[in-house]
Structures are given as structure tokens and as C-alpha cells.
Amino acid sequence: xxxxIQKYFLDKEWLLCKISPCSNRRTNRRGCGEMxxxxxxxxxxxxxPRSIAFVGASNDPTRIGGRPLHYxxxxxxxxxxxPINPSRDTVQGHPAFAQILDIPADRVDLLVIxxxxxxxxxxxxxxxxxxxxxxxxxxxxxxxxxQAGAALEAEIVATARRHGIRLLGPNCLGFYTAxxxxxxxxxxxxxxxxxxxxxxxxxxxxxxxxxxxxMLARRRGLxxxxxxxxGNECDIDIADLIEAAADDAxxxxxxxxxxxxxxxxxxxxxxxxxxAAGKPVVILxxxxxxxxxxxxxSHTASLAGDDATLDQLLKRSGAIRVSTTQxxxxxxxxxxxxxxxxxERIGILTVSGGAGILMADAAEANGLxxxxxxxxxxxxxxxxxxxxxxxxxxxxxAQAMSDATLVxxxxxxxxxxxxxxxxxxxxxxxxxxxxxxLPIREAIAQGLPKGxxxxxxxxxxxxxxxxxxxxxxxxxxxxxxxxxISALARACEAFxxxxxxxxxxxPLPDTRADSRPDKFAxxxxxxxxxxxxxxxxxxxxFATARTAQEAARISTDIExxxxxxxxxxDIPHKSDAGGVRLNIAPGTEAGETTSEILSDVALAVPSxxxxxxxxxxxxxxxxxxxxxxRIDPVFGPVVSVGLGGIFTELLGDVAIALAPLDRCQALALxxxxxxxxxxxxxxxxxxxxxxxxxxxxxxxxxxxxxxxxAVAEVEVxxxxxxxxxxxxxxxxxxxxxxxxxxxxENAERSQGRQFLGE
Numbered sequence: 001x002x003x004x005i006q007k008y009f010l011d012k013e014w015l016l017c018k019i020s021p022c023s024n025r026r027t028n029r030r031g032c033g034e035m036x037x038x039x040x041x042x043x044x045x046x047x048x049p050r051s052i053a054f055v056g057a058s059n060d061p062t063r064i065g066g067r068p069l070h071y072x073x074x075x076x077x078x079x080x081x082x083p084i085n086p087s088r089d090t091v092q093g094h095p096a097f098a099q100i101l102d103i104p105a106d107r108v109d110l111l112v113i114x115x116x117x118x119x120x121x122x123x124x125x126x127x128x129x130x131x132x133x134x135x136x137x138x139x140x141x142x143x144x145x146x147q148a149g150a151a152l153e154a155e156i157v158a159t160a161r162r163h164g165i166r167l168l169g170p171n172c173l174g175f176y177t178a179x180x181x182x183x184x185x186x187x188x189x190x191x192x193x194x195x196x197x198x199x200x201x202x203x204x205x206x207x208x209x210x211x212x213x214x215m216l217a218r219r220r221g222l223x224x225x226x227x228x229x230x231g232n233e234c235d236i237d238i239a240d241l242i243e244a245a246a247d248d249a250x251x252x253x254x255x256x257x258x259x260x261x262x263x264x265x266x267x268x269x270x271x272x273x274x275x276a277a278g279k280p281v282v283i284l285x286x287x288x289x290x291x292x293x294x295x296x297x298s299h300t301a302s303l304a305g306d307d308a309t310l311d312q313l314l315k316r317s318g319a320i321r322v323s324t325t326q327x328x329x330x331x332x333x334x335x336x337x338x339x340x341x342x343x344e345r346i347g348i349l350t351v352s353g354g355a356g357i358l359m360a361d362a363a364e365a366n367g368l369x370x371x372x373x374x375x376x377x378x379x380x381x382x383x384x385x386x387x388x389x390x391x392x393x394x395x396x397x398a399q400a401m402s403d404a405t406l407v408x409x410x411x412x413x414x415x416x417x418x419x420x421x422x423x424x425x426x427x428x429x430x431x432x433x434x435x436x437x438l439p440i441r442e443a444i445a446q447g448l449p450k451g452x453x454x455x456x457x458x459x460x461x462x463x464x465x466x467x468x469x470x471x472x473x474x475x476x477x478x479x480x481x482x483x484x485i486s487a488l489a490r491a492c493e494a495f496x497x498x499x500x501x502x503x504x505x506x507p508l509p510d511t512r513a514d515s516r517p518d519k520f521a522x523x524x525x526x527x528x529x530x531x532x533x534x535x536x537x538x539x540x541x542f543a544t545a546r547t548a549q550e551a552a553r554i555s556t557d558i559e560x561x562x563x564x565x566x567x568x569x570d571i572p573h574k575s576d577a578g579g580v581r582l583n584i585a586p587g588t589e590a591g592e593t594t595s596e597i598l599s600d601v602a603l604a605v606p607s608x609x610x611x612x613x614x615x616x617x618x619x620x621x622x623x624x625x626x627x628x629x630r631i632d633p634v635f636g637p638v639v640s641v642g643l644g645g646i647f648t649e650l651l652g653d654v655a656i657a658l659a660p661l662d663r664c665q666a667l668a669l670x671x672x673x674x675x676x677x678x679x680x681x682x683x684x685x686x687x688x689x690x691x692x693x694x695x696x697x698x699x700x701x702x703x704x705x706x707x708x709x710a711v712a713e714v715e716v717x718x719x720x721x722x723x724x725x726x727x728x729x730x731x732x733x734x735x736x737x738x739x740x741x742x743x744x745e746n747a748e749r750s751q752g753r754q755f756l757g758e
């Protein structure tokens with residue numbers, strides 16, 4: 001049905017959008033056979049339009065439909081603005097048009113739409129006739145409202161794809177860019193005046209919370225390059241916006257608020273693009289608790305996924321993940337005003353021993369090096385401040401109240417001789433004091449070496465004027481010393497991220513040659529071991545027997561003590577069902593043991609299909625690993641590795657990476673384990689064959705990536721590592737076919753595969 005736009009316009013504004021955060025985003029954008037809008041070269045038509053049409057423009061600049069036009073007029077957008085409102089000749093003093101087709105110009109780059117959902121398809125058709133290539137849909141009433149709204153959203157997406165129009169929204173707060181005064185938003189963020197321009201870009205899935213973060217950043221004195229909220233993400237998502245910010249010459253720092261991520265690999269690719277451009281991405285990803293995950297999934301229709309997986313992959317990509325809004329603002333503050341910090345050595349200067357202890361604790365907790373001052377430097381400080389401390393923290397004590405030159409000299413010595421990458425100080429309310437304030441500020445200014453590249457931060461209680469004076473001098477200002485330390489640590493993390501050489505994200509292998517979803521259905525352990533051996537995993541020698549008599553006969557061909565395990569596709573945890581016996585002698589004992597196993601398991605799990613037993617030699621080594629791979633609903637194929645036994649189960653020492661991966665990446669993954677020294681010859685133990693372990697990880701990663709249509713997860717537990725140069729061997733294997741998971745898990749895995757661009 002074709003709807004007439006005009007009949008929806010009266011001399012009033014439609015209250016079409018919610019200021020609350022976005023909700024119920026689409027479930028699949030890149031899995032269909034239609035043109036993928038994300039493959040268009042860039043978002044230039046969105047962020048650099050030469051002309052804008054405001055469809056549903058209100059004459060009242062305080063209402064949702066009137067704000068975007070008002071902001072653009074006020075802030076001096078340098079290009080034609082076309083209000084569309086059939087019931088008025090003028091809108092906010094500008095000539096208005098009844099419909100887009102009435103615009104006299106041949107071309108309109110950007111559409112800002114605030115009309116009812118049923119009108120938008122025709123609006124896009126008319127916009128396409130005028131050459132529009134981007135649209136911001138502020139209107140709500142789509143997927144977030146249920147099936148009928150989802151159908152309307154699918155219709156506008158199909159229309160946009162047909163015309164090659166990029167869509168931001170629907171149900172979104174829109175965007176703002178400082179350069180050019182482009183305001184396709186109704187946010188109250190811009191009510192009083194445009195934010196001061198600066199290097200910060202804010203990307204958010206939630207309009208309301210993204211605006212909240214931006215307001216806090218503005219209050220902290222940070223200049224804004226752009227702000228954008230994605231709403232339902234029917235087309236443009238946070239990955240697209242991160243890449244756009246990475247491509248913006250006005251941006252040096254990117255802040256991202258995310259609730260749920262659908263296509264993890266696209267987000268990682270966007271972060272890598274920003275990293276390659278030298279722009280750190282500070283991300284606040286919520287939905288980590290069980291309650292938070294449920295809320296995020298309900299709110300975004302995105303999969304919360306496993307937070308441990310997401311956390312590791314974000315950090316490996318180079319993102320700076322923070323856990324609170326305060327930490328996000330503080331980190332963006334340091335990165336915007338100073339930039340990444342080149343090392344972890346931190347000097348602490350204080351007038352309070354108690355504050356120094358707190359700061360030292362915070363520094364070590366954040367991985368910073370509270371290195372002591374060199375002996376000659378300590379001698380100089382001791383000579384000047386005999387009652388203080390000269391190690392690190394350096395404590396001037398209250399003596400500095402009477403002689404501010406003590407502060408001057410301590411600052412100079414710490415920067416010139418301490419070798420610190422940053423110095424953070426605590427002066428409580430002294431800088432605000434009418435007596436102490438000026439001498440302290442002058443002492444610090446005199447003590448800082450000219451041309452010094454390391455940042456100096458001060459923690460103090462002071463008003464806006466005093467804070468401004470220090471910031472004008474290039475000094476970072478905080479109230480809470482612990483927050484200051486955390487922000488400096490994140491800036492160090494940003495430097496490490498930007499400095500390292502990363503390989504591109506691994507491409508996924510083509511699965512079309514053998515994409516049968518049931519090819520691993522009903523696999524038992526013997527079949528799983530054989531499949532992994534074919535994939536390149538070194539597995540133990542083994543034999544199978546269907547009966548006790550066969551087991552007795554076959555076992556004599558195997559030297560040494562034996563492990564005998566039940567074979568069944570229905571029993572993944574064989575020990576729990578009484579299906580495992582160790583240190584069994586070949587021959588008669590092996591036969592009797594087989595009979596016991598089959599009898600015990602039949603009683604324990606009467607519904608299980610029993611196929612006999614697997615017989616293998618007892619094998620030992622210097623260490624054991626658990627190596628697994630699975631289809632993550634957000635990131636697709638991933639591999640994980642951890643030390644066997646209590647290290648994985650109790651300590652949570654697991655390392656996770658995208659699959660497939662190469663040998664160098666697998667080695668780095670294993671070395672990232674906290675317990676890696678135990679593999680590397682700690683405490684006199686033989687060094688394990690790390691290279692062979694890496695080969696197994698590579699093979700398992702390739703297996704899950706190649707078979708992602710048929711396998712939900714695969715696990716080798718344990719992978720026994722022999723001494724260096726003697727290899728590694730898989731003693732047990734489990735393959736879980738995709739169809740053996742429940743319907744919800746299947747839907748998630750299917751979704752995850754589609755989001756990987758298949």
C-alpha cells in the first residue's frame with residue numbers, strides 16, 4: 001500500500017520518537033542476499049551533506065520535529081535547508097515544501113525524518129528521486145513495538161537497499177558534527193549552545209545515555225567533534241560509526257557505549273581501523289551481569305554473549321574497555337588533553353603520606369610501575385626535604401606550606417632524574433587557598449621542564465577557575481587520586497595498543513564445498529578423535545571393541561597399561577556414568593573391565609546407545625591443556641585454551657581468540673595464560689612442547705571455522721604436553737553437532753554465522 005505523506009501532516013508536530021535509549025534492533029542485517037548497504041564506500045552523505053531536507057519539520061524550535069532545523073540554522077550550516085511540511089508556507093522563517101519532490105533543487109543529500117512509520121517508505125522513494133543517499137529516521141514505532149513494527153522496519157530497509165540509501169535509526173536520537181554545524185538530532189545536548197569543538201567522537205547505541213556521557217564530557221571541558229546514536233540499527237551500527245570516526249580528521253579519541261553487539265567481527269574490524277589510524281577507542285560495554293544481559297537483550301534485541309569472550313577479544317583488538325562512566329570520562333579526558341602515555345613508570349608526589357599510600361596501591365592494582373627514585377635523585381630530595389620521603393611516593397610533607405620551592409625542586413628532580421612516563425600529585429585544597437594557591441601554582445610551573453612530553457596530573461579540591469588555570473598550563477586535573485591513577489593506566493594501555501603490530505582479522509574459510517549440517521551427528525569419542533586427526537590434531541593411538549571378548553583380544557596389541565572408556569554418542573561425561581577405567585592390564589583384565597563398564601553404564605543411563613569401548617594406552621606428560629572451540633553467538637568461531645585441572649575450573653585461567661588463527665597467534669594465546677610459567681619450565685620442571693600445543697590450537701581453530709555450519713563446539717580434554725620437542729597428544733575429544741543444541745542456541749548460532757557475512 002502506498003501512503004500519502006500529506007495526510008499525516010497537520011499544523012502540529014507528531015511526537016514520534018522516544019528520548020529513552022534505543023530498543024529492539026533488527027536481528028539480521030548481513031545474512032540476506034540483497035545488497036549490503038555497509039559495502040558503500042563511506043558515510044559522506046550522512047556526515048558531510050551539502051543539503052538537508054527535514055521531513056516533518058515543526059515551526060516550534062522546541063519540539064522534536066523543530067529542533068534539528070533550529071540547531072542547523074543557529075549553528076550556521078553552510079548549505080540549503082529544506083523544511084517539509086504541507087500545512088505551512090514557512091517553517092522557522094524558511095520556505096517550506098509540501099513534499100520532497102517539490103524542492104526546486106536537483107539534489108538533496110540527507111533526509112532527517114520525523115513522520116509516522118507508515119509514511120517513511122514513500123519518503124525514501126521521493127528522496128531517492130532527488131538523489132538522497134542517507135537518512136536519519138528519528139521516528140519510533142518499529143521493531144521495538146512488535147511484529148507489525150518489525151514488518152514496517154523491514155519494508156523501509158528493503159526500500160533503502162533498493163535506492164542505495166544509508167539509514168541511521170529508526171527510533172534514534174540522530175547525530176551531530178561540530179564541523180559544519182550539522183545537527184540531525186533533537187537532543188537537549190544542544191539546547192543552550194553547540195558544544196565546544198574538540199577531538200572527541202561519541203558513538204552510542206543508547207541515545208539517552210550517549211547524550212549523558214557527552215554532557216559529562218562537555219562539563220569536564222572536553223571538546224566534541226561528533227555525537228551519534230544508532231537506535232534500532234536497521235542499517236548503520238556502532239561498527240560503521242567507529243569506522244567513520246576513525247576516518248574523520250577532526251577526531252583523535254573515540255568513545256563508545258554499547259549494550260549488545262550483533263556482529264562482533266565487524267566491531268573488532270572497526271576498532272582495528274581506528275587503531276591503525278592512531279585513534280584509541282574507549283568502550284563501555286554493559287550487560288555483564290545476568291540481570292544486565294537480560295535487560296540488554298530485551299532492550300537491544302542483540303545477543304549479550306559471553307562477557308569473558310567479549311572482554312578478551314576487545315582487548316586483543318586494541319580497544320580500551322572501561323567498567324564505569326566515570327572511568328570512561330576520565331580516560332577520554334587524559335587521551336583528549338594529552339594523548340596515550342608511552343610507558344608504565346609512574347612517579348607520585350604528595351603532601352600527605354596517607355594519600356601517597358592510596359595512590360601507590362591504586363598504581364600497582366592498575367599495572368603501573370611505582371619505580372623508586374634513583375639514588376642520586378633521592379640524595380638531592382633528602383637534602384632539600386629532610387623530613388619527607390624521597391623514594392616513590394615522594395612526600396614533601398607540610399613543609400611545602402612554608403616553602404613552595406620544595407615543590408618546585410621535587411617536580412624538577414622527578415621529571416629530570418626519575419625516568420617516569422607520568423607524574424601524578426596530591427595537593428588537597430592548597431591550589432584553591434588564597435594564601436598557598438599562587439605560590440604552589442608558580443612552583444609547579446617553574447619545576448616542570450620545558451618541552452617535557454610526560455604528563456603531570458594534580459589531584460585537588462578546587463573551583464572551576466582554579467581548575468581552568470591548571471588546565472591552560474597543560475596539567476591534568478582530578479579530584480580523586482584513584483580515578484587519576486586509573487585514567488593514566490588506561491592511557492598507557494592505549495599507547496601499547498596503538499604501538500603493536502596486529503595482523504588483520506582472520507578471514508573465514510569457504511564452507512560451501514561441504515556444508516552438510518548433520519555430518520557430525522551421532523559422533524562418539526572414537527569418531528571425534530578420527531575427525532580431529534584428519535584436521536591435523538595429534539591424537540593418541542586407540543582401538544575400539546564392541547564386546548568384552550573383542551576387547552580382551554584387541555588389547556593385547558597395545559603395550560603397557562590401558563585406559564578403557566565407554567563409546568556412546570549420548571554420554572559426553574563418561575566418568576559421571578561409570579564409563580572410564582584406568583591402568584588396566586591387557587587381555588583378561590581388559591575384557592572383564594569392558595564387561596563391567598557396559599553393565600554399569602547401561603544401569604546409569606539406560607536410554608544411551610552403547611557402541612562398545614575405546615581402548616588406549618595410558619599416556620603422561622609434563623602438563624595438560626584443555627583446548628576448545630565453539631561458535632560464539634556474537635563473534636562466530638572462537639578458540640579457547642587453558643591449563644587442565646584446577647587452573648581452568650577454579651581460577652578461570654582461559655585465553656580466547658578468534659578462529660581461524662595462525663601459529664604465531666596460537667603461541668601468543670598460550671603465553672597469555674597466567675599459569676604459562678608452569679609450561680615454560682618454572683620451578684625446575686621440564687619445559688613443555690609449547691610449539692606442539694600451538695599446532696593443536698591452530699588445527700582446532702581451523703576445524704571449527706571450516707565446519708561452523710555443522711559444529712556447535714569441539715573440545716580436547718586433555719591435550720597432554722610432553723617435554724619440549726616431543727610433541728603433544730589429544731587423549732579425549734568431544735564434538736557437539738549444531739543440531740544437538742536447543743532451539744534458542746541454534747537460533748543464536750545461526751544468527752552468529754549470518755552476521756559473519758555468509
